[in-house]
Amino acid sequence: MAILVIAEHDNASLKAATLNAVAAATELGKAAGGEVHVLVAGANCAAAAAEAAKLAGVAKVRVADAAHYDAQTAENVAALVVASVADEAGDYSHVVAPGTSYGKNVTPRVAALLDVAQISDVVAIESADTFQRPIYAGNALATVKSSDGVKVLTVRTTAFEAAAVANEGGAAVEALAAGPDLGVAKLVGRELTKSARPELGAAKIIVSGGRGLGSGENYHKLLEPLADKLGAALGASRAAVDAGFAPNDYQVGQTGKIVAPQLYIAVGVSGAIQHLAGMKDSKVIVAINKDPEAPIFQVADYGLVGDLFELVPELTNAVG
Structure with missing residues (x-):
């Protein structure tokens, strides 16, 4: 039996979340006694497959290269995963994907087609069939044991260190026959946010703003200079996003991005x-x-009570 990781990529390179999923799968492989395979479904995706082959812990990379996988629509990818689970080259006991928007789109379809229960947002692996996941907005951890023949998991990427690049030559790369184009969904277009700052989900430093900033103008005027000096990504609370201070992809939280940077301001x-x-x-x-009773101070390592319109410029000026 083996573990199959669904790679998230842009056909040219792997997304950072895939490295965390591979690390989780490697840990799972040790518990289950199985090797780790990575599935790369895309179009002209040889570069992404080669990158996956160099990751520590990966024994094999399976590549389905076809035009209808270019957009990696969930319906087509899920059907390919299900077909791969029981084929002779696979015989997979676990299917693992990062707990990103992409992973959350594909894995429920995989679980439904396999008629098994999905286990979402895994943060710890206790054994081959027992996992921990947060509940009640992270205030408690549930230990979940699954008796399904195939376990379908999404993993919280912040809970697992990214897989390292192996020093040796790399894993075997094999072609996988493409499944049919189901034709039930088509990508019409993408609107990509381009920024010189780090990607929010992978940033080591994040400067995040909330409703206390008062306006979108204040959000940008106060936080951007600080973020630029620190080389940080920008984030926002849901209240700030709902008020229009920042775009949706800046949102941090249960209904936004889960982050775990070295420094969060x-x-x-x-x-x-x-x-x-x-x-x-x-x-x-x-x-x-400015509110000393704000709940944020209960989790903060360092708290500063005062007028942010004075304190943030002072902090920005003090940063070398």
């Missing part, structure tokens, strides 16, 4: 439970808020 963020669920695993949390 929360400016004017009250610390609602949904926001805390998305950032409380950060290594160091700094909170700036």
